[in-house]
Amino acid sequence: MKLCVVGSGYVGLVTAVGFAEMGHDVVGVDNDVRKVESLSAGRSPIYEPGLEELLLRNMEGGRLSFTTDLAQGMAESLFCFIAVGTPNADDGSADLGAVLAVARQIARSLSGYRVVVVKSTVPVGTSKKVDQVMREELGLAPGVPQERFDVVSNPEFLKEGSALEDVLRPDRVVVGVDNPRVAELMKELYAPFTRNGHPVYLMDVASAELTKYAANAFLATKISFINKMAELCDASGADIMNVRLGMGSDRRIGMPFLYAGVGYGGSCFPKDVKALIHTGEALGIPMGILKEVEAINARQKEIPLDIIDRLHPGGTDLKVAIWGGAFKAETDDIREASALVTLEGCLARGHRVALYDPEAMVNLKARYDGRVTFGKEPYEVLSGADVLCLLTEWRVFRTPDWDRVKKLMRRAVVIDGRNQYDPRDLSARGIECYGIGRGLKSSSR
Ligand SMILES: NC(=O)c1ccc[n+]([C@@H]2O[C@H](COP(=O)([O-])OP(=O)(O)OC[C@H]3O[C@@H](n4cnc5c(N)ncnc54)[C@H](O)[C@@H]3O)[C@@H](O)[C@H]2O)c1
Ligand SMILES: O=c1ccn([C@@H]2O[C@H](COP(=O)(O)OP(=O)(O)O[C@H]3O[C@H](CO)[C@@H](O)[C@H](O)[C@H]3O)[C@@H](O)[C@H]2O)c(=O)[nH]1
Numbered sequence: 385m386k387l388c389v390v391g392s393g394y395v396g397l398v399t400a401v402g403f404a405e406m407g408h409d410v411v412g413v414d415n416d417v418r419k420v421e422s423l424s425a426g427r428s429p430i431y432e433p434g435l436e437e438l439l440l441r442n443m444e445g446g447r448l449s450f451t452t453d454l455a456q457g458m459a460e461s462l463f464c465f466i467a468v469g470t471p472n473a474d475d476g477s478a479d480l481g482a483v484l485a486v487a488r489q490i491a492r493s494l495s496g497y498r499v500v501v502v503k504s505t506v507p508v509g510t511s512k513k514v515d516q517v518m519r520e521e522l523g524l525a526p527g528v529p530q531e532r533f534d535v536v537s538n539p540e541f542l543k544e545g546s547a548l549e550d551v552l553r554p555d556r557v558v559v560g561v562d563n564p565r566v567a568e569l570m571k572e573l574y575a576p577f578t579r580n581g582h583p584v585y586l587m588d589v590a591s592a593e594l595t596k597y598a599a600n601a602f603l604a605t606k607i608s609f610i611n612k613m614a615e616l617c618d619a620s621g622a623d624i625m626n627v628r629l630g631m632g633s634d635r636r637i638g639m640p641f642l643y644a645g646v647g648y649g650g651s652c653f654p655k656d657v658k659a660l661i662h663t664g665e666a667l668g669i670p671m672g673i674l675k676e677v678e679a680i681n682a683r684q685k686e687i688p689l690d691i692i693d694r695l696h697p698g699g700t701d702l703k704v705a706i707w708g709g710a711f712k713a714e715t716d717d718i719r720e721a722s723a724l725v726t727l728e729g730c731l732a733r734g735h736r737v738a739l740y741d742p743e744a745m746v747n748l749k750a751r752y753d754g755r756v757t758f759g760k761e762p763y764e765v766l767s768g769a770d771v772l773c774l775l776t777e778w779r780v781f782r783t784p785d786w787d788r789v790k791k792l793m794r795r796a797v798v799i800d801g802r803n804q805y806d807p808r809d810l811s812a813r814g815i816e817c818y819g820i821g822r823g824l825k826s827s828s829r
Contacts, residue, residue, distance in 0.1 A: 385573055387463035388413055390486050391504070392423060392450060394430055394547070394651070394717075395540050396467035399503060401435065402551035404442035406576040412450040413457035423450040431716040431743050434548050454486075455493040463573060464490055466514070467503040467540075476658040477666075478507050487514040491521035494532055499566055501536045505600075505656060507663045508593040511535045511560065534566045537589045539596035544650065545714030557584040560592025597663070600656040601674055606641045607648050608680040614644035614821025624821030625803060644821045646775055646801035647684035649711035649720035654681075684820070685722045688773045688799045689729040691818050695771070695797065700734035703794070705769035707762055708776025708802075710744040718747045722801065723775040731755060738765035742778050766792040777802040786813050 385408050389400040392414035400412040414420050422429050426443055428436045442448040451457050458464055468482040483504050490500055500518070502511055515535045516526060524530050537560030542550035557574050561567045567586050574584045587595075614624040624644045632639035648654070657674050664671035696702055704726075711721035718724060723739075730737050740759040741748065749758060759765035762780060766772060766789060774781055782804055790796045796815040798805065803819045810817035 385409070385463065386461045387411075387465060387573070388454075388457035388461040389465040389467055389503075390414075390454060390457070390490070391466065391468035391482075392416075392419055393467070393469065394432075394544065395503060395542065396465070397423070397428070397430065397439075398432065398435065398542055398547045398551050399465060399467055399540065400448060401438050401442060402548070403573075404445075404448040405438055405552060408447070408573070409460075410442075410448050411457040411461060412448070413452070413454050414450070415452055417452055420450045420452050432547050433545065433714060438548065454489050455495075458490065458493050458498065459495065461498070462569070463499045463501055465501045465503045465538075466490075470504050470506055470655075470659075472655050472658050475662060477662040478505070478510075478655075478659040480506065480510060480513065483510065484513065484517050487517050488521045491518040491533075494522070497531060498533045499536055499569055500533055501538045501570075502593075503538055503540050505539060505596050505652070505659075506537075506593060507597070507659060508590050510593060511537045511589045534561075534563055535589075536561045536566060536570060537592040538570070539592060541596070541599060544717055545712060553580070554582050557582065558592050558595050559584060559586050560589035561586060562589055597656055597660040600653055601660050601677070603641050604648055604653045604657050604681070605673070605677050607643075607653075608677040608684075610642045610644045611647065611680050611684050611820070617644075617821035617823045621823045622821075623823045624819075627821075644803060645684065645777075646687060646722040646726075646820065647681040649685075649722050650717065651719040654678075654720045685725040686729075687820060688726045688775070688801055689733075691799050692730070692735075692771055693733075702730075702735045702770040703768050704730045704735050704737050705765045705772045705793070706737060706739040707741075707765075707772065707774045707781045708778055709739055709741040709748045710776050710778075713776055713778045714743075716743040716747055718744050718751075721776075723773075726773055726775060726801075727752070727756065738769065740765045741776065742780055744776075763788060763792060769793045770795050771797045771799060773799045773801060774804055775801045777804055786810065786815060790815060 388411040389396045390413045392412045400410045404410045419429050426440045428439055466483055466486050468486055470478045473479040539558055559570045561570055578584055617624045628642045631637050632642045661671040661674050709718055709723045711717055727737055738757040740762050745758055798815055798817045800817055800819045807817040807819050807822050
C-alpha cells in the first residue's frame, strides 16, 4: 500500500522506515530542508541502533523516499500520517499548532480520498479537531457526511534506543477508528504485523487517544513509585535492588520500569504527564496522583547535587566528573535529561564540570561548549575530580577499571545515579559510593 508520513523526526522517520521494511511504499515529508537533504543522501539525523542500515536498504529498494513537498508526498498515498511534534504549551497542555497546521496543509493538497492518521501524541478529542480544521479548509459543514477524507488515531509506543524493534515487532498496535470501512483499510495496512503475531486493537478514537497518555503516565508512575520506595530504603537501611527483585517477580507487578534512579527524562514522559494533568483538570478531574509523580521525579533529579552539597558544605570550585548526558542509554537525546540538572546545578555553584557520553556529545557541546570540558573517553574526565556522577546507564560505564578510577580522581567518591554498581564492593575497594536507595545509612543520605 502507499502512504506518506509528515514529519521525519524520531517517530516519523522510524515509522516510515518500519512501513517500508514491511513492504509498503512510503514517502517521508518534512519541512526542514536540511533534514530531507540528509535523509535523501541516506544519512539519519538521529542516532538509533540499526536505523541507518534499514533506511539505506529501503531507499535502495525503491520503497522509501523523502521530500519537502507535501502535495508530492501525498500524490499517490492513500494514507497520510501526521507525526509532527506536540510540545507543552505554557499552561502544560499539548501544543497542537504543528498537528493542526499539517492537517490544514493536507486538506489543501487533497487530490482524492485520503485516510489521515494521527500518529503524534495528542490529547483526547484532537482527531475531532483535525476533522474540523480540514473541513474548514475545504468549506465543508461540520458533522455532515463527506467522502474526501477520514481521520484515524494511531498512537505510537516506540522507545528511543529500541525504536526499530518496537515498531517492527510491537507489543500491540492501537487504532482508533469510528468508520468500519476505514477500519478494514487500517487492518490491511497493518496486515504484515498481524501476520507476524503482533495484535492490532481497533477501538473508538477517544479511547485510542487516551490509551497513549495512560500508558506513558502509568510507566512514569511506576518509576516514581519505585523512587519513593528508594527514599524509604535510604531512610531505613533496606536496599532497593532487593525490594525490586522481591516485588517485581510477582508477575502482576513485573520487573520492567522498576529501576530507581535520578528520575525519568526524555521527550515524552515529562511532556505527556504534564499534558494529561492538564486534560484531567480541564475536564474537572483532580490529577493529584500525577502531580505527585512529577514532584517525586523533580526531587530525584536533585539527589546528586544534594549529595555533593552535603559532602562539601558551601564548597565551590570542585571538579565534578559526569559519566552520561543522554536521558537514557542508546540515544543521543538530551531532552529533559537528569544529567542536565546536575550539570547546571554544578555550574551554578561554581564547580568545574567534565563530562563524557558515548553518543550525546554533539548535542551537549551545542549547548555547553566553553562552559563544560568534554572528554574523548570515560577516564579522561576523571583526572583531579572530587566526585564522579554516573547519570546514564551506558554499557561502557558498567564495569570500570576501579583502580584506574581511584588513581585518577583527587577524592574517590562515586554518585551512582543509576544503581549500576555495588556500593559494598566499591567500599571494599576504598571508594565511597552513593546509590539511590541502596540503604547505606552510614555513608549516604
Ligand atoms: N520521540 C519519541 O520517542 C516518541 C515516541 C512516541 C510518540 N512520540 C510523539 O510523536 C510526535 C513526534 O515526536 P518526535 O520526537 O518525532 O518529534 P520531532 O520534533 O523529532 O520531529 C518532528 C518533525 O516534524 C517536522 N515538522 C514540523 N512541522 C512540519 C510541517 N508543517 N510539515 C512537515 N514537517 C514538519 C519537524 O521538522 C521535525 O522533523 C510527538 O507527538 C511525540 O510526543 C514521540
Ligand atoms: O525503570 C526505569 C525505566 C526508565 N527510567 C527512565 O525513564 C525515562 C524514559 O525511558 P523510556 O521509557 O525507556 O524512554 P522513551 O524513549 O522516552 O520512551 C517512552 O516514551 C515514548 C514516547 O511517548 C513512548 O512511546 C514509550 O513507550 C515510552 O517508554 C528515561 O530517562 C529512563 O532513564 C527509569 O528511571 N527507570
